[in-house]
Amino acid sequence: MRHLARRPLGWMLFLLALSMLLFFPRLIDALKALEHEPVELKSGSLLVARPGRVSGAFDETVVLLLDAGAARSTWGLVLNRVRTQEDQPLPVGVDRWGGPVRAEHRITLTLRSPPPEGAHPLPGGLSWYEGSREPHLPVGSSLTFEGLAAWAPGQLEEELARGGWWVMEGRATDVFSAPGSLWVEHAARHL
Secondary structure (H helix, E strand, O other): OHHHHHHHHHHHHHHHHHHHHHHHHHHHHHHHHHHOOOOOOOOOEEEEEOOOOOOHHHOOOEEEEEEOOOOOOEEEEEOOOOEOOOOOEOOOOOOEEOOOEEEEEEEEEEOOOOOOOOOEEOHHHOEEEEOOOOOOOOOOOEEEEEEEEEEOOOHHHHHHHOOOEEEEEOOHHHHOOOHHHHHHHHHHOOO
């Protein structure tokens, strides 16, 4: 009698296992598709590095895009580094390490209104210009970055397709917030 009662249970487990084998890959593919929805990269967007999915140069970084486009190079500034890649202090007049390339290049982000002549506008009242912060501007409204974060045409789109970054709208408060907690605050929204 017990032997007969086990058969329906065995068949049910077998059918459950078989259905999982058939439908589980489709479920995983559907979840992956939701995770990598196409996003429009534009000036003013923030890239938040996903844990373990980007190169070491971008581990735990938040990048503000200054210029973006699939047909041309995309570049921006790492907002939350206060030391160089070699863990050296920044030069006098530089507030943050902007990225792993072009260390000799300086960019200043500012909330100055009206923006300085020749500055490029960004959403949220921000603008940027090449060069160091003007001496009369306080640190709280302008920051100078040394170095850039840059990607060749299509490179960042490939990293996004692999799930390397979360993309969100940037705000001025992101630029002028404490760099030590910026990545944690943004990553926590997605974890």
